[in-house]
Amino acid sequence: MTVKFWELPIEQLDRAQWEALCDGCGKCCLHKLEDEDTGELLPTNVACRMLDRRTGFCSDYRNRRAYVPECVRLTMRNVRDIDWLPRTCAYRLRAANEPLPDWHYLVSGDRDAVHRAGESVRGWTVSEDDAGEFENHIVERDL
Numbered sequence: 147m148t149v150k151f152w153e154l155p156i157e158q159l160d161r162a163q164w165e166a167l168c169d170g171c172g173k174c175c176l177h178k179l180e181d182e183d184t185g186e187l188l189p190t191n192v193a194c195r196m197l198d199r200r201t202g203f204c205s206d207y208r209n210r211r212a213y214v215p216e217c218v219r220l221t222m223r224n225v226r227d228i229d230w231l232p233r234t235c236a237y238r239l240r241a242a243n244e245p246l247p248d249w250h251y252l253v254s255g256d257r258d259a260v261h262r263a264g265e266s267v268r269g270w271t272v273s274e275d276d277a278g279e280f281e282n283h284i285v286e287r288d289l
Contacts, residue, residue, distance in 0.1 A: 152252045156222050156240050164222065167240060169250050169260045172202035172267035173232040173289050177280055187230050190283040193271045202266045232289045234265055
């Protein structure tokens with residue numbers, strides 16, 4: 147039985163395999179607000195202006211930090227320390243040695259499965275360019 151690369155420990159992945167883990171949900175590109183009193187992160191439906199909200203991918207991934215300097219570069223070294231990653235994030239799951247969900251395209255073979263499963267930003271987000279006050283966009287979704 148052959149082990150699929152996405153079942154390997156993340157430390158064994160090459161750069162292309164690491165990048166291929168992304169399912170295109172886009173949820174990591176949503177703005178979060180921090181409650182000043184509790185430190186709790188509150189998710190919003192406001193997407194980074196670089197996010198293509200239909201596909202769930204950055205519109206200029208290679209150059210994104212030129213436009214959004216605070217964009218976090220997720221790596222094998224920092225993935226375990228980033229607590230705001232979505233619960234379904236393949237990087238988060240694999241860092242915890244958890245399997246990918248059935249709808250993940252590497253498992254299902256279907257890039258649109260993430261959208262049909264309701265696990266992406268498609269259909270319920272707004273661009274930060276159109277949002278106005280982010281406080282008005284806090285969502286109750288479990289991201």
